[in-house]
Amino acid sequence: MSRVLIIGAGLTGSVCACLLRRELQNKVSLVVWDKSRGSGGRMSTSRSPDYGSSSVDLGAQYISATPQYAKSHHSFYEELLSEGILKRLDAPVEGMMSNDGSSHYMTPLGMSSVVKHYLKQSGAELVFERHVTGLYRRGASWEVHGRGGEKEVFDAVVITMPVPQILQLQGDLTELLSPAQREQLDSVRYSSRFALGLFFPAGATIDVPWAVSYIANSPVIRYVAIDSRKRNTESECRGPSMVVHTSVPFGVQHLERDKEDMQPIILQELHNILPGLPQPISVKCHKWRYSQVSVSVPGCPGQMTVLSRPPLLCGGDAFTHSNYDGCVESALRLCDALKSSL
Structure with a gap:
């Protein structure tokens, strides 16, 4: 059984964990680390400090499916709709510019409910308030360091952090990046x-x-x-x-x-x-x-394989585009690449 660490409990990381569990089942032991106190990333839902039943989405607001993605990602949408996690956005919207035929969905329990659904399906071990600071190659494994002095060894690592945070990691990652990969990551821009x-x-x-x-x-x-x-x-x-x-x-x-x-x-x-x-x-x-990503990795490849053995992969909306389908697309590419490496 391969021990796989996914860094980042946002949408890409949660979908990737779910896909790996469904496709590899008991062949992998999945662990998800996130520096925050809970899951969601930019799809987090915050509760009122005074009235716990009230909540608000501070990041992503709703999900828009273009006709193309509504078809290619049909199974993902059907799953969330059948579970009641997604529902049609029927409330009045003023000033929306989109007229590309997209379907719009809201989340009755907040956007974080999407991420929580996939994490639950993955059965992964969740570790919050674990801030990753460095990755070090140790033979056929990766030793991952946390800010609190934690050190754990994994057979494969998937990083879904924003690109500037990836480039700040200590250890062997940046040395393993090719000049072309470094140039691609340096070109990413966020709003x-x-x-x-x-x-x-x-x-x-x-x-x-x-x-x-x-x-x-x-x-x-x-x-x-x-x-x-x-x-x-x-x-x-x-x-x-x-x-x-x-x-x-x-x-x-x-x-x-x-x-x-x-x-x-x-x-x-x-x-x-x-x-x-x-x-x-x-x-x-x-x-x-x-x-949001304003300039993605050129070509939007979905993921970047820094090393095949031991596997070290980077993914997230920076490798596609900033919406639900972009994160799903990245997770699909990460899962395919990881399966071939393992």
């Missing part, structure tokens, strides 16, 4: 943004006709969603929740500033846009340094 999650008391009313609105005339805010309305979870005993995303230029301009400094600026602009907004009971601010 950056701030996100706010607002939680309102039970009975609060947000008097707008939409659930999601793309803001066209603000230098600060690009996207606002009444998350509870988008997911159809509003009720009399549970207050509404809202998510706000800043524009990419604003995020890039203020990227190095503390999120605590940016929160009041974003809130002021929100009140300019929605002057009748009720007072929230709590606000959560998050900085997405690596929000």
